[in-house]
Amino acid sequence: KIGKLGLGNCHHADENDLEYCLIQRLKDNGSIERRIFSIREYSDTHGEIVIGDVTSVSKENDYPLLSVVGQDIYEDIEDDEFKMSWLTKVSHVIFKKSPSGEVKNIFKNNIYTKDGLASFDSSCHYIEAPYSYINDFQDKMFDKYYPNTCRRVNNDGTYMFLCDKERFEKIKDNNKDLSFIIVMDGYGFEIPMDFLFEQTREKDYEFFVHFKDYEQNIWNLGHPFFHHFTIIFDQ
Numbered sequence: 001k002i003g004k005l006g007l008g009n010c011h012h013a014d015e016n017d018l019e020y021c022l023i024q025r026l027k028d029n030g031s032i033e034r035r036i037f038s039i040r041e042y043s044d045t046h047g048e049i050v051i052g053d054v055t056s057v058s059k060e061n062d063y064p065l066l067s068v069v070g071q072d073i074y075e076d077i078e079d080d081e082f083k084m085s086w087l088t089k090v091s092h093v094i095f096k097k098s099p100s101g102e103v104k105n106i107f108k109n110n111i112y113t114k115d116g117l118a119s120f121d122s123s124c125h126y127i128e129a130p131y132s133y134i135n136d137f138q139d140k141m142f143d144k145y146y147p148n149t150c151r152r153v154n155n156d157g158t159y160m161f162l163c164d165k166e167r168f169e170k171i172k173d174n175n176k177d178l179s180f181i182i183v184m185d186g187y188g189f190e191i192p193m194d195f196l197f198e199q200t201r202e203k204d205y206e207f208f209v210h211f212k213d214y215e216q217n218i219w220n221l222g223h224p225f226f227h228h229f230t231i232i233f234d235q
Contacts, residue, residue: 007037007233008085023235026051035235038063039122041226055230063230064189078215082119086233090116090219094181094188095141111136116217118184120231124222131213134159145175150207161207163197168205182219191228
């Protein structure tokens, strides 16, 4: 079945809004003990969502439990798309190329996201970033690790990087240790950079971070994030 299940953030809902808060209603009628649900995707077509508990496909230490932003910030959300989203704070995006145990100079090649927020959307095939950061990605990642390989493309207001297949394949082994890290609530969540590139056209690889002109500094985390972590939404 294709559709949407209303599991938005109702943490701050008053009594009049509770009819729209499925998790709260399930708790009230005794169907679940805890006001949580969890999601884990383990392929492009399969995953597991559990309401009231943690998904059984999660592995030890692979799930983030992130705090939702406070009421004062939540009320200021201007994009209708995110008004009922689950949100948390983003401070940095980092491109790291070093052994896993080496943290020296890890913040040297980073993007600082002032007042950044992240939403979580399992229906989104990409990580979506505000358009205002596209030049930072160009300077700190593409020019450094994929020089003269990738170009920007505007697809109906969504901007993306497409990389020439022949050039990309010549240098991708040089970047096999490169990773993308998004820092939320002080924790760094790391995704191998190889996972963010896929050949979607005959002569091009597509970078699965897309850029949109959002009203606010909001990063929308879709499939690339859900594939690597079990996410617990806690009301």
